[in-house]
Amino acid sequence: MLALSPGARAALPYALTYAGLYGAIGIYLPYFPVWLESRGFTAEQIGLVVALPAWLRIVTTPALAGLADRSGRPRRLMLILAAGAFGCFLGLGFIESLVFIAVFQGIGALLHQPQLPIQESLAIQASKRPLEAGGFDYGRARLWGSVAFVLANLGGGWLLTGRPTELILAAFVSLIGLTALAMLALPPDRGPDAARSGRWRLPWTLLAERRFLLFCIAGATLQGTHGFYYAFGSLAWLGEGLSEGQIGWLWAIGVIAEMLLFWHGGRLLARFGAYRLLGLGAVAGLVRWPLMALTADPLLLVPIQMLHGLTFAASHLGAMRHIADTVAPERAATAQALYATITGSLGIGSVMFLSGRLYDGLGADGYFVMALLSAAAIVPIVLLARLRRAPTARRP
Missing domain, CATH: 1.20.1250.20 (MFS general substrate transporter like domains)
Structure with missing residues (x-):
């Protein structure tokens, strides 16, 4: 069995969470529009459906991250957001109405987007600790997000080669679910403290x-x-x-x-x-x-x-x-x-x-x-x- 160093063991939950988050993005960015097209969306509609959450995130992402800071329970909030995103995107497979697909996709994207900056804050703070207290090299945890992004790009192209487009949605939803499981392995929240009072x-x-x-x-x-x-x-x-x-x-x-x-x-x-x-x-x-x-x-x-x-x-x-x-x-x-x-x-x-x-x-x-x-x-x-x-x- 491969023995991990203390730093690698401490970094592993963060690396897995990065992999899940960026892997999902690696499926979503290039291939989700293909899935939308298969459901009957026009090019103009696809552009609007994909762009709208990106515009709204200017308000929602800082607000939800601020809630994570204020509550003192960022891990729990990430899990809630992941569960909500999982439910929204899973529901897309059972919806026929283009309007409801757009709504569920938009809500799911808005729930998924804040998870990454919250994850970044957790990883950066944890990596600053001494090695004996659970510290690790931030860059070596973060690089697994890049690895997963590339693998998702390649894997998505392979899935689309002569196969049903629905597999793209299935892969995306699966990655969101696996990311939530990886988040469970992150150190537990410390809860609110005096620094957050006021x-x-x-x-x-x-x-x-x-x-x-x-x-x-x-x-x-x-x-x-x-x-x-x-x-x-x-x-x-x-x-x-x-x-x-x-x-x-x-x-x-x-x-x-x-x-x-x-x-x-x-x-x-x-x-x-x-x-x-x-x-x-x-x-x-x-x-x-x-x-x-x-x-x-x-x-x-x-x-x-x-x-x-x-x-x-x-x-x-x-x-x-x-x-x-x-x-x-x-x-x-x-x-x-x-x-x-x-x-x-x-x-x-x-x-x-x-x-x-x-x-x-x-x-x-x-x-x-x-x-x-x-x-x-x-x-x-x-x-x-x-x-x-x-x-x-x-x-x-």
């Missing part, structure tokens, strides 16, 4: 704190640089003559680089710290995005794609360490939710929306605009580094 504040009041606002601006800009790549990277490569197989491998290389960086994340954080890793992500973007505009040679794109480990993963590790070091534990889930919402919906989402015009007007040269965003991100990162000696953010 007047409740809206989650968005964190944005009134200068350092947190600067941090969110930096994160939205850094992660937003990926918006053009996510939206039109494959189309640009197809236009340059690359095959679908080559494009699939190029995407996979980027995720592999991400996983490698997460594996060494603990050492990188110890050596560079949060702000240098954020800065490294910005500098890597200044290299990666112009090169993406200038070449479509598959051999040259391999090392360029490896820079994804810096533009995404290094930036993410730096962001997680910043939250761990500057936000009090009783507001950690709220901070994670605000960061995820701002970087995802307002950062990446906004750039993806604008990328249509960029691609129409500039083609692959739209990557040069992403390089400008990388340069812009350096400003808030430098300001954050200057504020690093300021007192830790605490709840009034």
